[in-house]
Amino acid sequence: RIPLSQQALAARGAPYLDELNAAQREAVEALDGPVLMLAGAGTGKTKALTTRIAHLLSTGRARPNEILSVTFTNKAAREMKNRVGRLLGQAVEGVPWLGTFHAICVKLLRRHAELVGLKTNFTILDTDDQVRLLKQLVVAAGIDEKRWPARQLAHVIDGWKNRAWTPDKVPAGEAGAFNHQGIEIYEQYQERLKTLNAVDFGDLLLHVVWIFQNHEDVLAQYQRWFKYILVDEYQDTNVAQYLWLRLLAQGHKNICCVGDDDQSIYGWRGAEVGNILRFEKDFPGAKVVRLEQNYRSTPHILAAASGVISANEGRLGKTLFTDLDEGEKVRLIGHWDGDEEARWIGEEIESMQRGTRGLEPFSLDTMAILVRASHQMRAFEDRFLTIGLPYRVIGGPRFYERMEIRDAMAYFRLAVSPENDLAFERIVNTPKRGLGDKAQQKIQMEARSNGVSLVEGAKILLATKGLTGKGAIELGKLVLGIERWHGLVQAGVSHIEIAEQALDESGYTEHWQNDKTPEAPGRLENLKELVKALESFENLQGFLEHVSLIMDNESDEGEEKVSIMTLHAAKGLEFPVVFLPGWEDGLFPSQRSMDESGLKGLEEERRLAYVGITRAEEVATISFAGNRMVYGQWQSQMPSRFIDELPADHVEVLTPPGLYGGGFGAASGGMTGGIQSTIHQKAAEADGYNSPGWKRLQSRSQKRGMSQPSEARNMVIDMSAISAFTVGERVFHQKFGYGAVTAIEGDKLDIAFDKAGDKKVVAKFITAAAS
Ligand code: ATP
Ligand code: MG
Numbered sequence: 001r002i003p004l005s006q007q008a009l010a011a012r013g014a015p016y017l018d019e020l021n022a023a024q025r026e027a028v029e030a031l032d033g034p035v036l037m038l039a040g041a042g043t044g045k046t047k048a049l050t051t052r053i054a055h056l057l058s059t060g061r062a063r064p065n066e067i068l069s070v071t072f073t074n075k076a077a078r079e080m081k082n083r084v085g086r087l088l089g090q091a092v093e094g095v096p097w098l099g100t101f102h103a104i105c106v107k108l109l110r111r112h113a114e115l116v117g118l119k120t121n122f123t124i125l126d127t128d129d130q131v132r133l134l135k136q137l138v139v140a141a142g143i144d145e146k147r148w149p150a151r152q153l154a155h156v157i158d159g160w161k162n163r164a165w166t167p168d169k170v171p172a173g174e175a176g177a178f179n180h181q182g183i184e185i186y187e188q189y190q191e192r193l194k195t196l197n198a199v200d201f202g203d204l205l206l207h208v209v210w211i212f213q214n215h216e217d218v219l220a221q222y223q224r225w226f227k228y229i230l231v232d233e234y235q236d237t238n239v240a241q242y243l244w245l246r247l248l249a250q251g252h253k254n255i256c257c258v259g260d261d262d263q264s265i266y267g268w269r270g271a272e273v274g275n276i277l278r279f280e281k282d283f284p285g286a287k288v289v290r291l292e293q294n295y296r297s298t299p300h301i302l303a304a305a306s307g308v309i310s311a312n313e314g315r316l317g318k319t320l321f322t323d324l325d326e327g328e329k330v331r332l333i334g335h336w337d338g339d340e341e342a343r344w345i346g347e348e349i350e351s352m353q354r355g356t357r358g359l360e361p362f363s364l365d366t367m368a369i370l371v372r373a374s375h376q377m378r379a380f381e382d383r384f385l386t387i388g389l390p391y392r393v394i395g396g397p398r399f400y401e402r403m404e405i406r407d408a409m410a411y412f413r414l415a416v417s418p419e420n421d422l423a424f425e426r427i428v429n430t431p432k433r434g435l436g437d438k439a440q441q442k443i444q445m446e447a448r449s450n451g452v453s454l455v456e457g458a459k460i461l462l463a464t465k466g467l468t469g470k471g472a473i474e475l476g477k478l479v480l481g482i483e484r485w486h487g488l489v490q491a492g493v494s495h496i497e498i499a500e501q502a503l504d505e506s507g508y509t510e511h512w513q514n515d516k517t518p519e520a521p522g523r524l525e526n527l528k529e530l531v532k533a534l535e536s537f538e539n540l541q542g543f544l545e546h547v548s549l550i551m552d553n554e555s556d557e558g559e560e561k562v563s564i565m566t567l568h569a570a571k572g573l574e575f576p577v578v579f580l581p582g583w584e585d586g587l588f589p590s591q592r593s594m595d596e597s598g599l600k601g602l603e604e605e606r607r608l609a610y611v612g613i614t615r616a617e618e619v620a621t622i623s624f625a626g627n628r629m630v631y632g633q634w635q636s637q638m639p640s641r642f643i644d645e646l647p648a649d650h651v652e653v654l655t656p657p658g659l660y661g662g663g664f665g666a667a668s669g670g671m672t673g674g675i676q677s678t679i680h681q682k683a684a685e686a687d688g689y690n691s692p693g694w695k696r697l698q699s700r701s702q703k704r705g706m707s708q709p710s711e712a713r714n715m716v717i718d719m720s721a722i723s724a725f726t727v728g729e730r731v732f733h734q735k736f737g738y739g740a741v742t743a744i745e746g747d748k749l750d751i752a753f754d755k756a757g758d759k760k761v762v763a764k765f766i767t768a769a770a771s
Pocket of ligand 2: 045046047232572
């Protein structure tokens with residue numbers, strides 16, 4: 001139990017304080033009053049923050065539930081909990097109010113739901129549901145949904161919610177939004193959510209801030225309750241979060257915020273870096289602590305990151321130094337296209353796992369791929385599935401966004417609350433029950449005219465024989481099923497059992513068993529995965545909440561895996577080995593930031609680059625491709641302008657692997673200056689660049705303006721593949737995997753594949769495997 005008794009503390013001292021430098025210690029020991037730690041990446045801000053929690057607990061200053069500690073990602077929250085436990089040398093039973101803004105607000109809102117007209121079992125809509133609902137309202141308002149997509153309105157409304165504007169508070173200046181009907185539909189949307197007993201993500205904060213502003217007694221209760229408030233990544237708070245914190249902190253004023261203005265990367269979602277710069281005004285007399293020693297990254301990595309961020313104009317500027325050994329330079333490599341990039345990184349990961357270049361072997365857990373845009377993940381996922389490299393996607397809704405998972409979840413949602421109309425709409429005819437649009441309209445009408453949920457409406461419809469035939473029988477079964485599952489939930493039956501029964505009795509599992517499409521087996525696997533995922537939760541509601549908050553899609557237990565995530569999700573994390581693919585203008589920095597007038601967007605992208613590089617402890621590899629498929633179209637890419645900003649002394653440009661490297665040269669023909677000309681030269685050195693096939697490709701692609709790189713690449717491989725292989729060489733085949741060449745006969749190779757056995761294949765389908 002925590003807090004430790006005073007005796008135990010006296011006997012043990014506070015050994016965790018010895019792990020800190022003087023500045024960190026100062027910040028940890030200044031327990032009362034406002035404290036701000038403003039410092040660069042890897043300087044131990046989060047470490048100081050977690051130590052502060054440990055110190056509060058072990059000195060008996062606060063009980064676990066009197067500490068409010070917010071951070072930005074679920075992974076970061078979990079990490080902090082672990083760290084506190086470790087520091088205190090015992091399992092922490094829980095610092096219950098340590099979590100993301102959203103997770104904490106869900107808890108608060110469940111306690112006070114009635115104050116905003118909700119029931120405690122309200123559901124949290126995900127983006128898809130949110131958009132679907134908005135679409136209905138947009139259409140009902142007679143707006144052309146094609147010209148004014150609901151998704152756009154969702155974005156506008158999110159922006160308003162991030163500023164803590166309820167419909168009546170949206171300023172007149174916004175009246176033109178969404179065809180002049182934005183505010184009106186926002187109001188209807190909020191009403192609709194209320195009737196559905198649902199909230200969207202933005203509401204979690206909006207409602208709680210509103211409650212605090214309108215119910216002094218509630219606010220006062222929490223001001224007394226939370227004796228100490230701690231905030232990580234303060235530079236990324238938006239207005240609503242800022243108001244929320246300021247309201248709560250006005251009691252004891254024991255608030256400690258840490259952050260780094262150079263890592264402010266959520267401006268696009270309404271974050272205000274000004275919040276951190278204003279801290280001393282908001283909390284007069286605040287103690288401000290600066291940290292300058294970086295404990296995370298080697299000097300080369302740190303210098304590369306500092307070089308990039310120094311190109312930003314609006315920054316406070318900081319000194320950073322490190323005592324660590326020099327290590328390897330940041331590595332930079334160009335590829336033909338995104339698939340080759342994924343292939344190379346996959347092979348690189350495997351060789352680092354074995355130990356390469358005199359480095360110790362790295363486990364998969366220590367390696368991460370950080371992408372700018374989540375669509376980049378697909379190439380890696382596909383590649384890693386092909387070569388059997390275990391990976392996890394962090395912070396993404398990927399798994400839970402799959403159709404079958406969302407369907408299954410709708411069944412679970414109905415079991416928890418049968419009045420969840422959105423869930424009912426989703427599955428009423430999935431699997432097919434002969435309940436087409438007409439039947440569904442009848443249910444809707446019955447529900448609306450009686451002012452009841454769709455399930456209730458369906459019951460009335462059946463009782464009044466408003467529906468007959470097969471549809472009626474099936475609907476009857478469904479309604480009975482939902483009521484039965486709900487009964488099981490209320491009776492406290494194991495949620496895993498309920499989940500399995502719901503999927504079986506509804507015919508949903510069977511539907512995929514009978515499905516003959518190639519995806520069906522995978523979908524059944526996913527459903528099994530889903531039921532497995534339930535095991536770590538106490539009940540369905542807890543699980544559904546977890547999913548709504550988009551936690552990591554896989555448990556951290558078991559097998560070692562490479563992590564794939566977006567740069568945004570990587571904030572605050574660290575990995576010995578980091579890959580940073582896709583450094584190309586238009587992808588990173590994003591096209592939008594480049595098109596914008598002014599530097600705001602571009603500077604935010606640059607901060608993102610800084611965040612990316614500073615995640616790496618020992619080895620950082622930046623890469624880019626000459627060609628990329630974007631929205632189904634091949635495009636020639638130019639290396640990112642941020643590559644030019646890397647200080648050349650701290651970067652090693654790698655020679656692109658064989659045939660692929662050549663292709664890059666063509667796409668980047670006009671490069672000049674420092675690193676870029678080195679890249680060009682390295683590309684020229686690559687085998688493929690001098691091969692006859694490459695020369696043909698070059699002239700042909702010039703004529704075509706590089707519109708067909710994949711075809712052109714096949715030509716290169718055609719021309720050089722035959723002579724390129726030798727007996728005994730390790731090779732790779734897309735379908736059969738790795739193997740060794742045993743004989744060569746014209747353009748046909750005999751290959752002993754590791755897994756698929758002996759096969760004869762055409763040389764053009766084979767590529768050399770890096771050894
Ligand atoms: P970011 O800005 O990226 O969130 P941060 O400032 O929060 O970084 P931490 O994650 O707290 O930095 O610390 C970076 C690394 O340095 C961690 O591995 C941490 O354990 C280590 N570290 C922090 N302070 C010290 C210290 N005084 N002595 C040794 N190692 C430390
Ligand atoms: Mg941190």
